[in-house]
Amino acid sequence: MDTPNHCQFCAQHPDSAFHGLNREGLEEISQLKTCVSFKKGQVLMHEGARPQGVYCLHRGKVKLFTLGTEGKEQIIRFVTKGDLIGYRSILSDEPISASAEALEDTFACYIPKSSFFKVIEDNPKFSLNLLKLSCHELGEAGKMITSLAQKNVKERLAEILLILNTTFGVDEEGYIDINLTREEIANMVGTATESVIRLISELRKEGYIRSKGKRIALEDRSALRQMASVFE
Amino acid sequence: MDTPNHCQFCAQHPDSAFHGLNREGLEEISQLKTCVSFKKGQVLMHEGARPQGVYCLHRGKVKLFTLGTEGKEQIIRFVTKGDLIGYRSILSDEPISASAEALEDTFACYIPKSSFFKVIEDNPKFSLNLLKLSCHELGEAGKMITSLAQKNVKERLAEILLILNTTFGVDEEGYIDINLTREEIANMVGTATESVIRLISELRKEGYIRSKGKRIALEDRSALRQMASVFE
DNA sequence: GTTTGAAAATGACAATTATCATATCTATCT
DNA sequence: AGATAGATATGATAATTGTCATTTTCAAAC
Structure with missing residues (x-):
């Protein structure tokens, strides 16, 4: 069994989607996840693809970007320890809107789609956390839009x-x-x-x-x- | 009792946050909501404020905008029939990120914060719908960012x-x-x-x-x- | 330490976009 | 219908930003 304590560790951070989950919920995730690592420059997820699970970053730094006209990359935001990758796509049932590439060697936990939904069903608190998270990011995106348009x-x-x-x-x-x-x-x-x-x-x-x-x-x-x- | 059928009507649209709720859930919302109307030009919510509930638009058109440097308004998106206003702020527990102003005479249902959370707790399906909705909007916001930055x-x-x-x-x-x-x-x-x-x-x-x-x-x-x- | 390719730095110039001034139009009120 | 305020339209010009060319610096690999 690999590092079953990661989730509890990640959950300590108040901004983590796993924060406030009970012991059983965290145990459940720890059971369902697997650990993966990426070298600098490796792509975790490709824009347009249909992800089969989400990553929770344990160590490292990742950039999220879309490709605009003529292949120019637009960096939307960065992902660091404790953040999730791919949850937006899975929850909205749409293709990935941004590619994710490791900026340095990165370790992450992979939670398959079915497991992810299971945890949501079993833990209303987790569902609420995700809502809070996506709504917060929506506000941040709005700020970015205003900056780009006016500054x-x-x-x-x-x-x-x-x-x-x-x-x-x-x-x-x-x-x-x-x-x-x-x-x-x-x-x-x-x-x-x-x-x-x-x-x-x-x-x-x-x-x-x-x-x-x-x-x-x-x-x-x-x-x-x-x-x-x-x-x- | 005012127009108890509105919610069932709104819920018909597959993109509605109320879509797929059971009869009891819709009945609950119908009980908890009140109806309000706004004249063209009236502001439903002010940027920076703490909303005490959400609006569900029944008829009319509303623009959401933030004020940038020197008070210039940046329109983030429009809200039409069946869409929610204010849910982002309530769920992320942050001040309203964008003001909402009626572009024409508008009718909406008002659901107080406590009732909104009660419906979320009682109806996991509603919670999932909101997640799907906010994640979809997050993708749209990403597209807008790329457009502004590159086109x-x-x-x-x-x-x-x-x-x-x-x-x-x-x-x-x-x-x-x-x-x-x-x-x-x-x-x-x-x-x-x-x-x-x-x-x-x-x-x-x-x-x-x-x-x-x-x-x-x-x-x-x-x-x-x-x-x-x-x-x- | 040298090599070497990539990234950073800088200049010259072109293209895009903003600002200001002014004229014309249009919807609404009387 | 005429007045009026606000919106649209257009020209002239300035400011910002992009593009291309070239040089310098840096960092990794040998």
């Missing part, structure tokens, strides 16, 4: 840098603890790679951030928040 | 016109059956009002649409689909 590229870049800083934290030297290329940042901001590079240089010259290679550290977060009109 | 204004306008045509249908003369100003269209597309006006003229000159005052009719939908890169 200019520099404001959006400032916003994304703040989000990355919050989502992934910083290393010992203060750099945001995520390994993204400028192109990937551009694919979040919704702009050209060169524009991101130019604006990162600008922000550096203005003293709001510092950078070393591809790594970025925020120097003046409150100024960035003001620039991005983020009031949280 | 130019003309492509997005073509896409929005197709969506309006599908959502609201056409009148006897073939015009899209919704009364929107050019400014409101711009607030969906995420651009300046003048840009929308210019591009509507362009589309008209190119023969893809015709217009009469503020009313618009699609003349060549497949060309518009191609322009917008919509393959559905």
